[in-house]
Amino acid sequence: MPFLKDIEKYNSLSIVGLEKNTGKTECLNYVLSRLRDSRKQIALTSIGIDGESRDQVKQTHKPEIELSEGMMFVTSETHYAKRRLFSEVLDVSKQSTSLGRLVTAKTIHSGKVMLSGPANNAEIVRLIADLKTKGVDLTIVDGALSRKSLGSPAVTEAMILATGAALSANIPQLVFKTQYVYDLIHLKEIDSDLKTKFRGIENGIWALDKTGEVKDTGIASVLMIKKEKDKLFQFGTDFFVSGAITDQFLDFLKSQKQVNQIRLIIRDFTRVFANPETYYAFVKKGGKIQVLDKTNLVAITINPVSPDGYRLNSDELKLALETKLQVPVYDVMRIIQEMSE
Amino acid sequence: MKFRKAISEIKGLQYLAESLDLQSPMGKRFLLESDMLCNETNLNIEYDLIDKLIQSVESNEKTISDIQSKLSHLRDIVGSIANLDANLVLNDVELFEIKSFAFHCHGILNLQKELKHELVQLPNLSALVDLLDPQKTGIPSFYIYDDYSEELAEARRKLKIAKSENGESEGKLEELFAVAEELESKVREELCDKARAFAGDLRIALNRLAHLDLLIAKAKQAIQLNxxxxxxxxxxxxxxxxxxxxxxxxxxxxxxxxxxxxxxxxxxxxxxxxxxxxxxxxxxxxxxxxxxxxxxxxxxxxxxxxxxxxxxxxxxxxxxxxxxxxxxxxxxxxxxxxxxxxxxxxxxxxxxxxxxxxxxxxxxxxxxxxxxxxxxxxxxxxxxxxxxxxxxxxxxxxxxxxxxxxxxxxxxxxxxxxxxxxxxxxxxxxxxxxxxHEALRIASLLGINKEIVERAQNQLNKNASKEEIL
Incomplete structure (x- = not known):
């Protein structure tokens, strides 16, 4: 049973697709089906809205999430009302999301459900902690990588990444794009006492001065860097950036003489929105990026079929990824097929 | 004058309102919506209650903090009660809220018995608890239990067997699910009809618990701030x-x-x-x-x-x-x-x-x-x-x-x-x-520019001598 042993060590796991149709939902259903026989209490939730049938635009098959008896799940009131299973309400949140309050429930009879969940990191962390007090051993978060989302799957202890032909129909290109995310996930985590200093900061660019004190550079966001670049280096070369890291920002830093001393600290790897070329150029010049929250990548799953029907060679893709990346790679659909044969 | 308006005018009042140890959303609402009283009898009733609570906090602190902990779990179910009253069928989440509310209300009713005096009179909701907890689990979670209807239990059994056999077609499973769901709706309707009888009591309980929350907060504040x-x-x-x-x-x-x-x-x-x-x-x-x-x-x-x-x-x-x-x-x-x-x-x-x-x-x-x-x-x-x-x-x-x-x-x-x-x-x-006439003295004690004080003093002296001449 691949990678499930690894999962059992963690309290929380997110499953993230690098692109639509990279097989995230199949991966999730596979993990759930494998965990069915373990004695662990599993709970499932999502970041923001998911399970929605937006893929009907592309007319591709989009399976819903199948929960078996005894599994817990958290979803919004709106989606709870649409559930296709029988379940017991255990709790309702006091805070509301755009789809109503969050319902925590336990499956009485197996069936399908649409998932939605908290929209920001603090709420996800709180929810995972709350589920733990309700006896949950492992919370699985159906995650998304999105610039729009304030919530990041990186707050979970472990992560499975789903990639595939939907990202690129060319194997070297697909490997390159996947490796980029792999490298970002492996960005170094900062010391825990430094974490507490940055944890509450909501916006702007902050610097760490020689004495280790956190100072506001007065630059409201990386988008303002062109206008206010003179302020950047007033305290030093260690920066905490609360928002996104863009191409423009890395390009600017790359061309500064201090570039090899620069350390950027970001919330987690999902905050990097720069192109891989720009990122690698910055790193090559000696720039460093570190994160507040780091997750452990336990596996990569692949879906060799693209939404328009193009099919890559599964073995070739698996081999190409495993050669480059130090993580097990699985074709989940193939495993499922082989099992049923 | 409502409290809501008074705190917007008096900063000191807002400060005290914010430092109140209120546990429930309705406690806060109850306070904000309360009227300024001009009636001695009503005020003395309230003061009597605070007095009793101060005694209870001092002699029975544990019980009071247990009550507060139960109050903190209360949700403002005013919307669900209104839906119940309006003859609507509640969904499972609303029924859960009502069940959980009735549970906590019942718990507080029992906790109050440990105190020397009854603080607020709460309606007995044990019949409602029994209705919504047919399995007598004693926990507030809720769904339409099999116990409500043999027919529903049977339909769910069939669905479960069909699923486990793996051979059934998707269409057949859907059909079985629909049958069970239909029966579930019927039970839910009947359940809401029965629960409707408690709407009045729930509303009273909601109000009195909000009041109790506020009374405890007032008493604790009075003790803490003397x-x-x-x-x-x-x-x-x-x-x-x-x-x-x-x-x-x-x-x-x-x-x-x-x-x-x-x-x-x-x-x-x-x-x-x-x-x-x-x-x-x-x-x-x-x-x-x-x-x-x-x-x-x-x-x-x-x-x-x-x-x-x-x-x-x-x-x-x-x-x-x-x-x-x-x-x-x-x-x-x-x-x-x-x-x-x-x-x-x-x-x-x-x-x-x-x-x-x-x-x-x-x-x-x-x-x-x-x-x-x-x-x-x-x-x-x-x-x-x-x-x-x-x-x-x-x-x-x-x-x-x-x-x-x-x-x-x-x-x-x-x-x-x-x-x-x-x-x-x-x-x-x-x-x-x-x-x-201490303005100049204070000004000079504050150490402001000497020239101001000296010139002002000269001015005063001049005025005084003029008056003397006159």
């Missing part, structure tokens, strides 16, 4: 060792002492004079705060208080944003004084508090205005306090003076930071009509 129960009087309002909690707290943070003061207000006008920085404004603000607290059913910040109830409290301290409505500070003050005078003339039972009346105009006319306004309050027996720096007040008005800088200061230099240790803030009766 508030005392006001005695409701017909005639004079009297405070012994009255204090302003927000300012006291602020001073304590700076490790400074707060001097409590005694004051008595007749049903007439009273003028307060005193040096600058002598705390006259604080007296007015504290009087307003205490009167509001008393009439919203709180204990008050004083060692002892006897309070005469009023229908309205009018406070003018001149820190309102007069620029915002296009009036000068003088015009803005006159508009509010005008309202006070009109209420006085129609013999309304009000408490009027004016800080430095007519201070933004010339002292000659200013003094005339103070005497005129005070005379109207005097004639109409309006309970009122006016602070002023003007000399030449009509001798028939009662006057109080802040003792001020009576202590021997020696070479000590006074600053805004330490003035508080040299100032005697207590109030004394004063019949002279003259006000203390």
């Amino acid at each position: 508030f005392s129960r006001p005695e409701l009087l017909k005639e004079n309002t009297r405070y012994k060792a009255m204090f302003h909690p927000m300012i006291k707290d602020e001073l304590q943070k700076q490790q400074k002492r707060y001097q409590e003061i005694d004051i008595e207000l007749e049903k007439s006008v009273c003028l307060i004079t005193g040096a600058n920085m002598a705390g006259k404004t604080v007296v007015l603000k504290t009087l307003a705060l205490c009167q509001y607290l008393c009439q919203f059913g709180f204990f008050v910040p004083a060692e002892k208080a006897g309070i005469s109830l009023v229908h309205r409290i009018l406070l003018s301290v001149g820190d309102d944003q007069s620029e915002m409505n296009g009036l000068s500070s003088f015009a803005s003050e006159m508009m509010s004084v005008n309202q006070m005078v009109e209420l006085s003339q129609s013999h309304e039972n009000v408490l009027v508090l004016v800080d430095e009346l007519a201070r933004t105009t010339n002292p000659v006319e200013g003094l005339a205005i103070v005497n005129a306004v005070a005379d109207i309050f005097y004639q109409n027996n309006t309970r009122s306090v006016i602070t002023t720096h003007y000399s030449g007040l009509d001798s028939k008005f009662r006057k109080l003076r802040v003792k001020g800088l009576d202590k021997d200061l020696g070479d000590q230099r006074i600053t805004g930071k330490n003035i508080n240790s040299y100032m005697d803030y207590s109030l004394v009766e004063d019949n002279t009509g003259e006000v203390p």
